[in-house]
Amino acid sequence: xxxxxxxxxxxxxxxxxxxxxxxxxxxxxxxxxxxxxxxxxxxxxxxxxxxxxxxxxxxxxxxxxxxxxxxxxxxxxxxxxxxxxxxxxxxxxxxxxxxxxxxxxxxxxxxxxxxxxxxxxxxxxxxxxxxxxxxx
Amino acid sequence: xxxxxxxxxxxxxxxxxxxxxxxxxxxxxxxxxxxxxxxxxxxxxxxxxxxxxxxxxxxxxxxxxxxxxxxxxxxxxxxxxxxxxxxxxxxxxxxxxxxxxxxxxxxxxxxxxxxxxxxxxxxxxxxxxxxxxxxxxxxxxxxxxxxxxxxxxxxxxxxxxxxxxxxxxxxxxxxxxxxxxxxxxxxxxxxxxxxxxxxxxxxxxxxxxxxxxxxxxxxxxxxxxxxxxxxxxxxxxxxxxxxxxxxxxxxxxxxxxxxxxxxxxxxxxxxxxxxxxxxxxxxxxxxxxxxxxxxxxxxxxxxxxxxxxxxxxxxxxxxxxxxxxxxxxxxxxxxxxxxxxxxxxxxxxxxxxxxxxxxxxxxxxxxxxxxxxxxxxxxxxxxxxxx
Numbered sequence: 001x002x003x004x005x006x007x008x009x010x011x012x013x014x015x016x017x018x019x020x021x022x023x024x025x026x027x028x029x030x031x032x033x034x035x036x037x038x039x040x041x042x043x044x045x046x047x048x049x050x051x052x053x054x055x056x057x058x059x060x061x062x063x064x065x066x067x068x069x070x071x072x073x074x075x076x077x078x079x080x081x082x083x084x085x086x087x088x089x090x091x092x093x094x095x096x097x098x099x100x101x102x103x104x105x106x107x108x109x110x111x112x113x114x115x116x117x118x119x120x121x122x123x124x125x126x127x128x129x130x131x132x133x134x135x136x
Numbered sequence: 137x138x139x140x141x142x143x144x145x146x147x148x149x150x151x152x153x154x155x156x157x158x159x160x161x162x163x164x165x166x167x168x169x170x171x172x173x174x175x176x177x178x179x180x181x182x183x184x185x186x187x188x189x190x191x192x193x194x195x196x197x198x199x200x201x202x203x204x205x206x207x208x209x210x211x212x213x214x215x216x217x218x219x220x221x222x223x224x225x226x227x228x229x230x231x232x233x234x235x236x237x238x239x240x241x242x243x244x245x246x247x248x249x250x251x252x253x254x255x256x257x258x259x260x261x262x263x264x265x266x267x268x269x270x271x272x273x274x275x276x277x278x279x280x281x282x283x284x285x286x287x288x289x290x291x292x293x294x295x296x297x298x299x300x301x302x303x304x305x306x307x308x309x310x311x312x313x314x315x316x317x318x319x320x321x322x323x324x325x326x327x328x329x330x331x332x333x334x335x336x337x338x339x340x341x342x343x344x345x346x347x348x349x350x351x352x353x354x355x356x357x358x359x360x361x362x363x364x365x366x367x368x369x370x371x372x373x374x375x376x377x378x379x380x381x382x383x384x385x386x387x388x389x390x391x392x393x394x395x396x397x398x399x400x401x402x403x404x405x406x407x408x409x410x411x412x413x414x415x416x417x418x419x420x421x422x423x424x425x426x427x428x429x430x431x432x433x434x435x436x437x438x439x440x441x442x443x444x445x446x447x448x449x450x451x452x453x454x455x456x457x458x459x460x461x462x463x464x465x466x467x468x469x470x471x472x473x474x475x476x477x478x479x480x481x482x483x484x485x486x487x488x489x490x491x492x493x494x495x496x497x498x499x500x501x502x503x504x505x506x507x508x509x510x511x512x513x514x515x516x517x518x519x520x521x522x523x
Contacts, residue, residue: 026504030492096497097338099253100297101137110251117497 002133005089006039006049006082008065010130015053015063017126024126025058028119032056033112036066038079044135045082055123076108091128095120140342140387143266143277143301147376149368151307152267155183163189164218164262166209166233167225168197176269176310180224192216194236197225200284200291200405201232206247210239213262223266223301226322227273227408230266231281234299237264247283250294258298266301269310271361271374272322272409274329274382276304284402291402293494300386306379308372316362319374320463323358324413326378327456330354331416332391333384335429336498346384348437353377355438355459362463392419392499396511399489403482404474414466417453418511419499421521424449426501453520468518479516486512 003010018024034054041047050066052074066072080088084103087093096117098104106113113120146154163184171177172195181191194209213221213236221240223233235247241258266276281294314322330350333343354377360370396419397412406414423429427445435441435448440455442448457467466472469479487508496502503511507523514521 094338097138101139103137106253110253111249113253114251114494115492117494118491118502121497121502 002131004133004135006037006045006051006065006085010132011037011051011053011063011065013130014127015060017129018055018060018123021122021126024119024122027058027122028055028116029058031058031116031119033076033108034072034074036069036072036074036077037085038077039085040079040081043082076106076113078104078106080104086134088124089127089130089132091124095124138340139297141279141297141300142383142387143304145277145304145306145379147306147379148372149308151305152179152183152309154303154305155180155265156187158184158187158189158220158265160189160219162216162218163191163220163222164213164216165191165193165195165222165224166197166236167193167195167223167229169195171195171225171229171269174313176224180222180267184220184222189220192218197229197232199228199407201228202284202286203247203292204286206232206235206239206283209233209236210243213237213240214243217261219262221262221264223264223276224269226268226270227275227282230268230273230275231283233264233266234275234281235283235294237262238296238299247294248285248292250281250296252279252296254296256296256298259302263302264299265303265305267305267307267310268375268378270314270318270322271311271371271378272325274326274378274385276301276306277379277382278386280386282408289402290489291398293398304379306375308368308375311371311375312365312368314365316365319362319365320358320465321407321409321413322378323354323361323374323409323463324416324460324465325409326350326374326381327354327358327459328393328397328409328412328416329385329390330377330381331420331434332393332495333381333388334434335423335431335500336389336391337428337500338389338498339430340388343384343388346380347388348434350377350381350384351434352438353380355455358459359462389498390495392423392496392501392503394495395490395493395499396515398493398495399486400469400512402489403485404472404478406472410466410472413460414469414472415511415515417456417460417467418515418521420449420453420456422503422507422511422523423499423501429500469512469516470518474516476516479512483509483512
């Protein structure tokens with residue numbers, strides 16, 4: 001069943017993919033951090049969509065669409081346009097390249113992210129496995 | 137979208153004369169005691185002074201420069217207030233100069249936090265000239281900075297595209313007396329840069345041609361430069377090749393030989409070029425089955441068998457081993473003089489570091505933990521890769 005991106009169902013489906021991935025579990029076994037992923041208004045989105053994800057030593061502990069951004073204070077906040085997130089989800093934009101070229105904007109400890117490039121790669125691999133419907 | 141970054145490159149015999157045309161007030165030379173002893177610092181100072189600049193020298197950069205050295209140099213810079221920074225030396229001096237420059241411009245930045253995602257707004261206070269005195273690291277044209285965290289025995293791969301030098305002076309004058317061992321080690325570093333720039337997953341149209349030409353130049357001229365250091369034709373081509381390879385990898389990335397080499401170098405204090413070069417033939421053999429490394433292109437360019445990826449990869453690894461033999465380069469970890477017991481004791485730590493190295497992720501074939509361990513063991517024993 002396809003999940004609309006971005007949505008609560010989609011981020012929960014990604015969480016399930018991560019928890020089923022041995023490659024992600026291995027790549028991220030020494031890494032922890034929680035995120036707000038902000039999909040900025042534009043294109044099919046009338047307003048920003050905030051997704052929360054808590055990653056803990058190779059597992060996803062929690063993931064949901066955020067209704068009140070003040071409800072959490074995640075370690076990282078990553079934002080981008082809908083079109084650029086779509087490219088990341090489809091595996092067409094390497095997130096590290098996206099960060100270097102400023103298409104993805106990250107607030108948080110950059111060096112902590114850089115220490116886990118393989119985990120980032122496996123996370124994107126899981127994104128591409130989520131059956132996704134992109135609103136036009 | 138992606139970028140191609142390069143300094144203004146002045147190359148060839150007497151390229152250092154361009155220093156006499158630099159416009160500014162104060163130049164701060166970042167270098168090491170060997171450059172002072174060889175008279176290279178005086179050579180550069182004299183030319184800068186003839187351009188009307190006041191010159192200060194920081195000559196305390198050690199091999200594998202530490203975070204602390206970078207902080208000390210930045211403090212000295214702040215006291216002198218230069219408008220030009222001149223990195224003079226091997227990769228250590230040039231990397232240290234970049235880190236010091238960033239902290240001079242941005243006193244709020246710590247060296248271990250320099251990263252490609254932040255914007256530093258450099259060039260408000262000074263610009264950077266790089267003058268390499270080895271033919272290998274390519275640091276004169278790259279945005280990479282390698283510093284050592286001495287507390288954690290870990291090499292930190294740092295950098296930002298903003299710290300690519302304004303001017304790189306690639307003058308063979310500075311390498312004419314380079315010892316044979318250093319010629320071989322740094323030459324293997326350049327060869328590894330060129331190979332990995334071509335095969336890593338971030339390769340691109342702008343870096344590909346540079347990588348291929350650098351590989352060809354190094355196979356042709358490294359043995360000559362190693363055998364006869366006075367062969368200035370070979371020296372000049374090798375010096376150019378190292379810079380070209382640096383441009384190639386700085387504008388794409390590296391791959392597995394760098395991950396393995398960084399790890400070995402940090403734990404056993406092996407010179408960078410010797411460490412990464414040692415792993416090059418092993419990683420070629422390992423990456424071949426991925427079919428993604430484009431070894432057939434390289435082999436075809438060199439006139440080697442290139443019927444398919446597998447054939448090409450084995451022809452290339454054999455060619456690299458032949459080159460290493462010609463320049464008396466160790467071809468196994470055991471040949472570096474590391475005892476088996478010491479190696480075994482550090483194997484887990486070697487794998488840990490290689491696994492988390494930022495170069496691993498852009499390799500055409502990414503090993504899992506077990507394969508990392510086998511790669512190290514095969515390289516220790518000098519066995520061709522069969523998995």
